Structures are given as C-alpha cells and as structure tokens.
Amino acid sequence: MQKEAFLRIHGGFRLEGEVFAGGGKNAALAILSAAILTEELCVIENLPMIDDIFAMRDILQVLGAKVEFSKNVMRIEARTLRAHAVPDALAHKLRASYYFLGALLGRTQEGIVPFPGGCAIGSRLMDQHIKGFEALGAHVYEDSEGISVKASSLRGSVVYLDIPSVGATINTMLAAVLAAGSTEIVNAGKEPHIVDLANFLNAMGASVRGAGTDTIRIKGVPKLHGCSYAVIPDQIETGTLMIAAAATGGDVLIRGALPTHMEALTAKLLEIGVRVDDTGTGEDSIRIRSEGRPRRVNFKTQPYPGFPTDLQQPMTALLSVADGVSVIQETIFESRFRHLEELRRMGGKFTVKDRIAVIEGVEHLTGCPVTATDLRAGAALVIAGLMAQGVTEVHDIHYIDRGYEFIERKLNALGAKIERLERIGPLEIAAGD
Numbered sequence: 182m183q184k185e186a187f188l189r190i191h192g193g194f195r196l197e198g199e200v201f202a203g204g205g206k207n208a209a210l211a212i213l214s215a216a217i218l219t220e221e222l223c224v225i226e227n228l229p230m231i232d233d234i235f236a237m238r239d240i241l242q243v244l245g246a247k248v249e250f251s252k253n254v255m256r257i258e259a260r261t262l263r264a265h266a267v268p269d270a271l272a273h274k275l276r277a278s279y280y281f282l283g284a285l286l287g288r289t290q291e292g293i294v295p296f297p298g299g300c301a302i303g304s305r306l307m308d309q310h311i312k313g314f315e316a317l318g319a320h321v322y323e324d325s326e327g328i329s330v331k332a333s334s335l336r337g338s339v340v341y342l343d344i345p346s347v348g349a350t351i352n353t354m355l356a357a358v359l360a361a362g363s364t365e366i367v368n369a370g371k372e373p374h375i376v377d378l379a380n381f382l383n384a385m386g387a388s389v390r391g392a393g394t395d396t397i398r399i400k401g402v403p404k405l406h407g408c409s410y411a412v413i414p415d416q417i418e419t420g421t422l423m424i425a426a427a428a429t430g431g432d433v434l435i436r437g438a439l440p441t442h443m444e445a446l447t448a449k450l451l452e453i454g455v456r457v458d459d460t461g462t463g464e465d466s467i468r469i470r471s472e473g474r475p476r477r478v479n480f481k482t483q484p485y486p487g488f489p490t491d492l493q494q495p496m497t498a499l500l501s502v503a504d505g506v507s508v509i510q511e512t513i514f515e516s517r518f519r520h521l522e523e524l525r526r527m528g529g530k531f532t533v534k535d536r537i538a539v540i541e542g543v544e545h546l547t548g549c550p551v552t553a554t555d556l557r558a559g560a561a562l563v564i565a566g567l568m569a570q571g572v573t574e575v576h577d578i579h580y581i582d583r584g585y586e587f588i589e590r591k592l593n594a595l596g597a598k599i600e601r602l603e604r605i606g607p608l609e610i611a612a613g614d
Contacts, residue, residue, distance in 0.1 A: 184603040188575040188589060190566030191598040192548055196431035198595045202419040202438045203229040203586050204253065204412040207277075208374035211351045212381045212412060213237045214280035217246060217259040218288050218359060219385055221407030225255045228412060232583045236274040240267055240281065258407075259288075266293035272327070273297065275583065279310065279328075279348065283355030286319055286330045295327035309346040313353030316340045317360055337362030337401055345370045345484050350397070351378060357399045358387040364399040371395070372485040373442050377413045384408040416442045418585060419467070420492040421560045423447075425592065426469035427455040428499045428568045433595055435467045443467060445488040449496070452478045453503060477505030477542060482513050494520050494561040501529040502568060503542035511536045520558035523551040527565055527573070548573035553580045563588060567597055 204227035214237070216223040228234055230253060238255065241248050245263035249256040265285050272278040272295040285292025296307075307328060311321045316339070319332040337360050340353055350370040357364040369375070371393050379392030385408050388400035419438040426433035427450055440447070440459030447457045447467075453475040458468040478500065482490040490513035500507040501524055511517050518538050521531045526549055530541040548571035553559030559581035566573030575581075578601075581588060589599035 184605050185576065186578055186601060186603050188563065188566070188578055188581075189600045189602055190548070190563065190569075190573040190575065192546075192566055192569035192571060192573060194429065194567070194596050194598050196426050196429045196433050196567070196592065196595040196597060199434045199436060200422060200591050200595055201436050202414040202422065203227075205229075205374055205377065205415040206231060206233060206417070206584050207372070208377040209234060209412045210237060210275070210277035211280055211355075211374060211378040212410065213241065213255065213257070214277070214284040215355055215378060215382060215385075216257040217241065217244065217262060217281075217284050218355070218382075219405040219407055220258075220260040222256060222258045223385070223407050224409040225257065226253065226409065226411040228253050228255055229415065229418075229586045231586050232579070233275045233277065236271060237277070240271045240278060243268055243271065244281070244285075262289060265289050265291050267295065269295045279307070280351060280355060282310065282314070282328060282330055283352035286314060286332065286335070286356045287359045290333070290335065291329070291331040293327065293329040309342050309344065309349035310352045312342070313340045313349055313366070314356060317353070317356055317364065319356070335360035337364040337399070339365045339367065342366065342368040344368070347372050347375065347484075350375055354378060354382065354389065354397065354399065358382055358389065358401065358405065359403070360401040362401055364401070366397040366399070368395060369397045370484065373413060373416055373439070381408075381410045384410050414438050414465075417489065417491045417557070419443060420446045420489065421495050421564070421585070422591070423450065423457070423467065423469050424492070424495045424499050425564050425567060426595075427453075427471040427475065428502075428564050430471050430473070431595070432470045433468070435469070437465055438467045439465065440467055445486060446492055446496075449478055449480055449488065452476070453500075475499060475503045477503045477507045479508045481510035484513075490514055490517060491557050493517060494557040495564050497521065497538065497540060498524060498561040498564040498568075500540045501531075501542065501565065502545060503540070505542055507540040507542065509538045509540065511538070519554045520561050523554070523558070523562055524565055526551060527569055529565075545570055547571055550574040550576065553577045556580045556584045560585065560588070563592070563599075566599075567592070
C-alpha cells in the first residue's frame with residue numbers, strides 16, 4: 182500500500198536562532214547541465230540534497246556520465262556520452278531538464294528532450310529557447326512529444342530575446358560557449374543563477390562576459406576543462422526563511438546568504454515593519470527581527486532585480502494576517518494564486534481577478550488540512566501553518582521536497598514544531614521509522 186508523506190505543523194511557535202541557507206537550486210540545475218560540456222572531471226560543491234538534484238544526477242548517468250553524489254558534493258566526469266536523449270520519465274520530473282538541450286547541442290551538436298515537467302504555475306513556452314538555438318545554426322524539430330536539436334556546426338550570432346527569459350538565456354549560453362565565433366544575447370535575464378552559471382563556465386575555460394546585465398557576450402572556445410566550483414546560496418530558500426521569521430515574530434540570523442540578492446524582498450519587509458540587518462553580522466548574513474502584526478503592502482512580481490515570483494506565494498501567506506488590505510500583481514505566471522484557495526480554508530480573505538490578488542488581512546489563521554499545489558505554494562502553506570492557531574497538515578509535500586532540503590529540520594532547529602509523517606490508510610507513522 183502506498184505511503185503518503187505530509188507535514189503536521191503546530192502553530193504559534195516563535196522562530197529564533199541561527200540557520201544556514203543551502204545551495205542554490207536554480208544555479209545548481211544549470212551548472213550540473215553544463216558539466217557535460219567537458220570530458221574532464223567537474224566537482225560541484227554546496228549542492229542542495231533535494232529531489233530536483235537527484236533527478237539531474239539520474240539524467241547525467243543515463244547520458245553516460247560517471248557521477249558520484251554525497252554530502253552536497255557531486256563529481257561528474259562526462260568523458261564518454263553514450264546517449265543524446267533524455268528519457269521521458271526523468272524529463273517529466275523537473276522543468277530544468279530542458280537545459281540538456283543547450284548542453285547536448287554544445288557538446289555533441291544534437292539533443293532530444295521531451296517537454297519538461299515541474300510545477301503547474303502557468304504556461305512556460307520554449308519559443309525563446311528555440312530562437313537562440315536557431316540563431317546559432319541549429320535545426321529545431323518540435324512535435325507533441327518534445328524538442329530535438331541538431332547542427333552540423335554552431336556559429337556565434339546575435340540573439341535578441343523578446344523577453345528576458347531565464348531559461349532561454351541559460352540554454353543559449355550552454356550552446357554558445359563552444360560555438361565558433363562570438364555570440365551576443367540581448368535582453369538577457371539578469372538573475373543571480375545566470376551569473377553563477379557564467380562564473381562556472383569561465384572556471385571551465387569559457388569566455389562569458391556581461392552576465393547580470395542586459396547583454397551577455399560569449400567568445401566561443403574550442404574546448405573546456407574540468408574544475409571545482411561551489412554553488413551560490415539559494416536566493417529563494419533565503420527569502421522563505423526571512424518571511425518565516427517575520428511571520429512568527431522571530432529573531433533569526435540566516436548565514437550563508439547574500440544580502441545583495443535579497444534587496445527586493447528586504448525593501449518590502451522593511452515596509453511592513455520588519456527589521457532587516459545585513460551589516461554588522463558579516464557580509465554573508467541577514468538578520469530578521471519582527472514584533473507585532475505586519476502592515477499592509479503592495480507589490481508586483483518582476484524579473485530580477487524586481488520582486489521574485491518564487492517569493493510571491495510565501496509573501497502572500499504573511500500578508501494574509503497583515504493590518505490592512507494588500508494588493509499583489511503577478512506578472513510572470515498566470516496560475517500562481519492557486520494556493521490562496523488553501524489559505525482561504527485557514528481563514529484568509531482574498532479576491533483574485535486575472536493576475537491581481539487583493540488580500541484583506543485577518544487577525545489570525547486557523548490550522549486545518551491543506552494541499553500544496555506547487556513548490557512555492559507548499560512553502561507558503563508551511564509559513565501559514567507556523568502562524569496559525571492549532572494544527573495544520575500540509576499534504577502533497579513532494580512539491581516542497583523538490584526545492585527545500587528537509588525544510589522541517591531547519592525550522593525545527595529555530596523553535597518550530599513540525600513533524601514529517603506518513604499515512605498508510607487510517608494509520609500514521611513518523612517518516613523514516
């Protein structure tokens with residue numbers, strides 16, 4: 182009989198103490214894909230031990246790479262690639278499987294990836310990825326099953342992205358670093374994990390300049406070499422911990438965080454009355470201190486350096502108990518307010534029209550069984566459970582496990598009371614027993 186894991190959260194406990202932010206999921210996914218661009222050994226450190234990373238390990242092994250993974254470090258040697266197609270079952274586990282299109286195209290001039298999986302948060306088209314591949318000289322074939330790319334050779338070109346797509350920027354970078362000549366990606370994404378990928382590629386001997394700006398310039402090289410590299414801290418896990426501390430009236434020092442990546446969230450937390458200190462405790466630390474009910478605030482999600490769409494859901498959980506009415510505009514994904522239905526079951530008051538949510542703050546939430554609809558929705562429900570009166574059960578936590586390394590352990594170390602349980606029919610057991 183199949184077991185269902187869930188989190189049982191006893192609300193009302195203040196978070197206090199120190200916690201370390203884990204390695205960046207989004208940076209790691211791009212970097213692991215890039216490791217097949219060389220035949221030599223790459224050692225990737227500070228990886229989060231999460232389901233998406235395990236799926237990437239499995240894909241690398243199927244493609245023929247030799248992989249060892251333990252204690253947040255993965256050793257990858259892709260001297261002999263025996264395949265150029267990602268299997269359906271693995272591709273459907275995560276969105277980032279599509280990065281192997283660019284990496285395989287760059288390394289072997291051909292690749293096949295079924296349409297990727299991931300969270301159902303709205304349409305995420307591949308048109309900008311295809312535009313980048315075709316500009317470099319690849320032929321792209323798309324059908325109902327997925328996308329295949331092939332080229333007799335790749336040559337640098339100017340790639341104008343219609344929108345600053347993170348995925349298209351990364352895929353074009355992966356394909357271009359070994360292409361002949363120079364490539365410019367105009368209207369490129371600026372996210373920290375794009376910069377981290379560029380730094381990794383440069384550590385392998387690539388020539389990538391301008392990452393983090395509108396225009397990335399790549400001078401193709403004939404060969405890349407292996408290297409050791411540590412992934413940056415996770416911007417979204419850091420933000421989730423910041424919001425959780427604020428939601429519980431806590432006092433939490435987050436180590437291993439990069440304050441410059443958190444400026445958009447920091448500005449909004451300051452606006453609602455939370456104290457955020459990113460000086461005096463070390464440049465890799467952020468301290469969150471909160472007392473009393475948060476004030477209302479308005480914001481809209483935007484590409485980096487704007488407010489991240491991945492933190493919109495956790496932030497709306499916090500604002501569900503704010504003093505006043507908050508207005509949130511989601512400009513990135515059209516289906517990213519589905520979690521509000523679950524928060525409504527806990528007593529939250531919301532109205533949603535198109536991509537705008539109006540949140541009427543209530544004095545408190547009440548614990549009840551809720552279901553995660555995607556990764557960041559799951560994080561939002563955990564935060565809601567921390568604030569709520571009584572007990573909250575969060576189900577479908579496989580979404581949460583895709584992006585957070587045992588989130589309950591970090592929160593419990595700060596004073597939360599969360600149990601990971603498994604249900605078999607009417608019986609419950611502690612996970613791992």
